[in-house]
Amino acid sequence: xxxxxISHSPAARAWEAFKKNKPxxxxxxxxxxxxxxxxxxxxLAYNKPIVASYQGRIIFPVLxxxxxxxxxAKLWEPExxxxxxxxxxxxxxxxxxxxxxxxxxxxxxxxxxxxxxEQIINNPWERHFLGTDNLGRDLLSGLIHGTRISLTVxxxxxxxxxxxxxxxxxxxxxFGDNTLQVSRASLWFGLPGAFLGxxxxxxxxxxxxxxxxxxxxxxxxxxxxxxxxxxxxxxxLVWLPSRLVKRTAWGGKRIYxxxxxxxxxLIEVMISLPxxxxxxxxxxxxxxxxxxxxxxxxxxxxxGIARFTxxxxxxxxxxxxxxxxxxxxxxxLRIMFFHxxxxxxxxxxxxxxxxxxxxxxxxxxxxxxxxxxxxxTVTWGSLLSAARSATGAWWLAVFPGLAIFTVVTLxxxxxxxxxxxxxxxxxxx
Amino acid sequence: MTAYLxxxxxxxxxxxxxxxxxxxxxxxSAPGDPVEQMxxxxxxxxxxQLAERQATLQAYIEKRRELGLDLPIFYFAIVPLAEPDxxxxxxxxxxxxxxxxxxxxxxxxxxxxxxYRAYLQLDSAFYASLGDTAWGEKKTExxxxxxxxxxxxxxxxxxxxxxxxxxxxxxGLMPYYSALAAAVEALPQKAQRWKVYVPSxxxxxxxxxxxxxxxxxxxxxxxxxxxxxxxxxxxLGEAVRWSIVINxxxxxxxxxxxIPLGVKSxxxxxxxxxxxxxxxxxxxxxxxxxxxGTMAIVFLCGGDYLAIFPPGGVQSTEHSAEWGFFQRLADxxxxxxxxxxxxxxxxxxxxxxxxxTALLETLQQDYIRTARAxxxxxxxxxxxxxxxxxxxxxxxxLASVFPAMISGSVILETIFSIPGMGFLSYGAMVARxxxxxxxxFTIGAVLTLVGILVADILYAVVDPRISYTKR
Numbered sequence: 001x002x003x004x005x006i007s008h009s010p011a012a013r014a015w016e017a018f019k020k021n022k023p024x025x026x027x028x029x030x031x032x033x034x035x036x037x038x039x040x041x042x043x044l045a046y047n048k049p050i051v052a053s054y055q056g057r058i059i060f061p062v063l064x065x066x067x068x069x070x071x072x073a074k075l076w077e078p079e080x081x082x083x084x085x086x087x088x089x090x091x092x093x094x095x096x097x098x099x100x101x102x103x104x105x106x107x108x109x110x111x112x113x114x115x116x117x118e119q120i121i122n123n124p125w126e127r128h129f130l131g132t133d134n135l136g137r138d139l140l141s142g143l144i145h146g147t148r149i150s151l152t153v154x155x156x157x158x159x160x161x162x163x164x165x166x167x168x169x170x171x172x173x174x175f176g177d178n179t180l181q182v183s184r185a186s187l188w189f190g191l192p193g194a195f196l197g198x199x200x201x202x203x204x205x206x207x208x209x210x211x212x213x214x215x216x217x218x219x220x221x222x223x224x225x226x227x228x229x230x231x232x233x234x235x236x237l238v239w240l241p242s243r244l245v246k247r248t249a250w251g252g253k254r255i256y257x258x259x260x261x262x263x264x265x266l267i268e269v270m271i272s273l274p275x276x277x278x279x280x281x282x283x284x285x286x287x288x289x290x291x292x293x294x295x296x297x298x299x300x301x302x303x304g305i306a307r308f309t310x311x312x313x314x315x316x317x318x319x320x321x322x323x324x325x326x327x328x329x330x331x332x333l334r335i336m337f338f339h340x341x342x343x344x345x346x347x348x349x350x351x352x353x354x355x356x357x358x359x360x361x362x363x364x365x366x367x368x369x370x371x372x373x374x375x376x377t378v379t380w381g382s383l384l385s386a387a388r389s390a391t392g393a394w395w396l397a398v399f400p401g402l403a404i405f406t407v408v409t410l411x412x413x414x415x416x417x418x419x420x421x422x423x424x425x426x427x428x429x
Numbered sequence: 430m431t432a433y434l435x436x437x438x439x440x441x442x443x444x445x446x447x448x449x450x451x452x453x454x455x456x457x458s459a460p461g462d463p464v465e466q467m468x469x470x471x472x473x474x475x476x477x478q479l480a481e482r483q484a485t486l487q488a489y490i491e492k493r494r495e496l497g498l499d500l501p502i503f504y505f506a507i508v509p510l511a512e513p514d515x516x517x518x519x520x521x522x523x524x525x526x527x528x529x530x531x532x533x534x535x536x537x538x539x540x541x542x543x544x545y546r547a548y549l550q551l552d553s554a555f556y557a558s559l560g561d562t563a564w565g566e567k568k569t570e571x572x573x574x575x576x577x578x579x580x581x582x583x584x585x586x587x588x589x590x591x592x593x594x595x596x597x598x599x600x601g602l603m604p605y606y607s608a609l610a611a612a613v614e615a616l617p618q619k620a621q622r623w624k625v626y627v628p629s630x631x632x633x634x635x636x637x638x639x640x641x642x643x644x645x646x647x648x649x650x651x652x653x654x655x656x657x658x659x660x661x662x663x664x665l666g667e668a669v670r671w672s673i674v675i676n677x678x679x680x681x682x683x684x685x686x687x688i689p690l691g692v693k694s695x696x697x698x699x700x701x702x703x704x705x706x707x708x709x710x711x712x713x714x715x716x717x718x719x720x721x722g723t724m725a726i727v728f729l730c731g732g733d734y735l736a737i738f739p740p741g742g743v744q745s746t747e748h749s750a751e752w753g754f755f756q757r758l759a760d761x762x763x764x765x766x767x768x769x770x771x772x773x774x775x776x777x778x779x780x781x782x783x784x785x786t787a788l789l790e791t792l793q794q795d796y797i798r799t800a801r802a803x804x805x806x807x808x809x810x811x812x813x814x815x816x817x818x819x820x821x822x823x824x825x826x827l828a829s830v831f832p833a834m835i836s837g838s839v840i841l842e843t844i845f846s847i848p849g850m851g852f853l854s855y856g857a858m859v860a861r862x863x864x865x866x867x868x869x870f871t872i873g874a875v876l877t878l879v880g881i882l883v884a885d886i887l888y889a890v891v892d893p894r895i896s897y898t899k900r
Contacts (some may be wrong), residue, residue: 011645077591101850146436190780196628197670199628200626202624203507204626204629207530207533207582268440268444269443269447271881272444272874272875272877272878272881273448273451273874273877274449274873274877276833276875277869277870277873277874278451278870280854280858281455281866281867281869281870282455284857284858284859284861284866285455285456285458285459285863285866286458287460300656356716361717363715364717365719365721365840367854368694368719368840369839369840369843370859371858371859380757384719384723385723387723387727388723388726388844389725391733392727392733392734393727394727394728394734395729397723397724397727398724401717401720401723401724405715405716405717405718405720408715408717409711409712409715412711412714
């Protein structure tokens with residue numbers, strides 16, 4: 001949120017109010033700190049140095065691994081990539097503070113060695129500061145990298161639900177049931193057009209799409225583009241004759257589209273689904289994948305955001321400046337997205353903050369149970385579940401849970417702070 | 430009211446339909462062949478001899494028919510003209526899939542069918558010849574390849590497999606092989622690609638898998654568990670007792686404690702007591718219950734630390750029906766105290782926070798000021814005038830209580846090893862026992878609907894302004 005020096009815009013006032021709320025303001029700072037930890041996880045905990053001089057050469061091993069994993073470049077000599085860098089004879093090196101990768105098994109310190117127990121290590125810097133889990137994986141390293149996963153899950157799943165929720169809520173609230181008109185001809189040609197478009201674009205191409213997905217992200221994107229192109233082409237082709245029919249008396253009749261009714265019914269059905277159970281069910285049945293977990297959480301939790309946006313839109317659309325925009329002749333979509341929506345988003349921010357908290361909670365619950373998330377992925381939830389098999393390992397019970405608790409609390413505080421800041425009713429009292 | 434309830438129930442029908450459709454679709458996307466999963470261990474998969482093999486195949490086909498898997502999936506299907514309406518009759522889903530792919534590629538089902546028939550003839554001739562001593566080493570390899578061929582989805586790969594097979598077969602099988610190879614090679618010439626681009630509808634009527642599953646559901650028949658082959662309804666019936674007991678106690682506890690706490694906190698708004706309550710509730714609300722549960726198990730239930738509570742389960746191993754009632758009760762209480770505490774605190778915190786917010790809003794209303802102005806005592810103002818009007822959000826929560834019972838139980842019952850619904854479904858998730866997972870999901874969804882209905886009725890009871898008869 002931008003904060004102009006002297007401004008009385010609602011956003012600026014809300015920001016001022018938010019800053020006065022100390023717990024919420026501090027939560028925001030800590031969340032930003034956590035985001036930085038998540039971004040720099042590989043520089044904070046990794047089993048290779050950041051910079052090292054090896055046999056007279058200066059190498060940046062962390063960056064090299066980035067190059068290989070992100071860009072597919074071949075940067076390593078095979079023997080160096082596989083080498084255990086902690087035992088390599090280095091002239092000098094700058095190490096990350098934690099010298100273990102999150103999924104690295106330190107068999108010498110397995111199963112489950114505590115932070116204060118005796119550890120089999122070469123020098124004090126190689127201590128497992130928070131101990132290891134039952135497979136000998138470093139707990140602190142897992143927690144640092146787990147931050148990345150938790151925040152990603154929170155952001156991506158809420159990103160998906162915010163996109164769907166805002167779009168549907170805005171459409172329902174702005175258009176209602178008696179604003180959006182189409183001619184009967186467009187409707188009667190458009191619906192079969194959409195059906196045929198889906199049939200030719202996606203249905204009979206489903207094997208091609210599936211194969212492209214197997215090949216990689218970009219082939220899939222290409223194949224998807226072809227599908228969308230076919231879909232649009234077929235729709236246009238079917239829709240063209242409707243221009244002619246529109247001239248007739250029958251076809252020219254304007255019909256209202258029940259945008260609000262349709263979307264509200266959809267929301268009502270979604271609310272009657274047991275969301276958590278649905279997420280559990282899908283995660284348990286499908287192949288484990290972090291993206292699937294995020295997608296399912298996102299696709300099932302948009303109703304709250306949609307209802308908030310709809311409610312705000314209903315208020316905003318009758319304001320004078322919207323009427324003015326209509327009078328100038330702006331198109332409905334332009335008014336909706338550029339003029340009405342920005343003024344309706346404040347309550348949605350509250351839902352987003354709470355949504356992130358609950359998405360992180362659901363994901364850690366899933367990985368605690370070991371469903372939905374691949375077993376090799378180290379997450380806070382999977383670290384916590386290790387406490388169940390390693391009895392007496394208090395560090396496994398305390399630290400991962402503390403991490404989950406902290407992040408959930410931070411986002412809840414953030415949500416409350418935003419709500420108090422934008423709700424004028426509470427400000428007065 | 431009655432009219433409203435009827436209307437509400439009518440709205441349930443499409444929602445229920447969507448829920449069952451969703452459950453069914455999810456179960457359809459489950460990997461693996463259910464029939465094979467059920468037959469595992471009963472008959473050797475693919476016997477040495479022809480008779481044995483035919484017996485296995487027969488058992489497979491019969492089981493398929495028994496489960497209704499030879500039926501089409503839904504009431505109708507929208508498919509390309511090229512696709513026949515009888516594909517679902519072919520046993521083995523991977524083979525169906527491969528044949529469909531070939532049909533999509535060439536558009537000519539008759540030609541694809543010829544390939545399949547030629548394959549079947551080669552297959553039975555092959556198994557008839559297995560006793561032949563001329564086979565030697567190549568037998569196993571040829572058999573593996575022969576199983577692979579009908580499942581191959583890619584045309585070029587299929588031709589490659591066939592070329593490899595040619596060198597392995599005995600001369601006696603060659604005529605069958607040539608027929609198959611000819612049929613495969615003929616596919617491109619017989620291609621009728623246009624048939625792929627014409628959509629058509631197949632209408633199957635009620636003879637389909639979804640209908641059958643739905644009718645079973647309505648009779649209370651959820652199918653059979655893959656794990657122990659027992660009826661799911663029976664398994665659920667045994668498990669549900671513990672879930673109901675624990676959740677009921679915990680819900681009642683939560684409401685009984687949460688409501689006075691929320692009221693107290695709202696009435697004394699801003700006081701030290703209010704701030705303490707609010708802070709504590711906020712912390713409790715953010716505490717993940719599975720963390721608290723794990724901590725409790727590690728630190729309080731034996732292990733290396735304190736041993737105040739038993740390490741899970743609902744009763745001791747020596748527990749028996751011959752014990753006196755109070756002894757049994759004490760044993761259960763000893764085991765269930767900790768789980769119930771962990772179950773309760775989360776919803777308790779949530780409920781009190783909601784109660785506080787709702788009451789705060791009501792207390793700002795004009796009629797409350799009026800009530801105060803006419804000199805009513807505080808107790809009467811709060812409990813008689815304000816309380817009842819701030820119950821709406823609390824009732825709304827009741828709707829989400831039932832499904833939360835099941836989904837929340839999945840984690841907590843697993844931690845405390847309580848043999849309830851949640852533990853059952855966790856076991857099913859780990860063992861990939863799909864019918865059980867789907868049954869639990871469907872029950873959860875129906876319970877949600879019931880919860881919403883109950884909440885609707887309670888709204889009208891609490892607030893006379895809400896009347897469903899006339900708008």
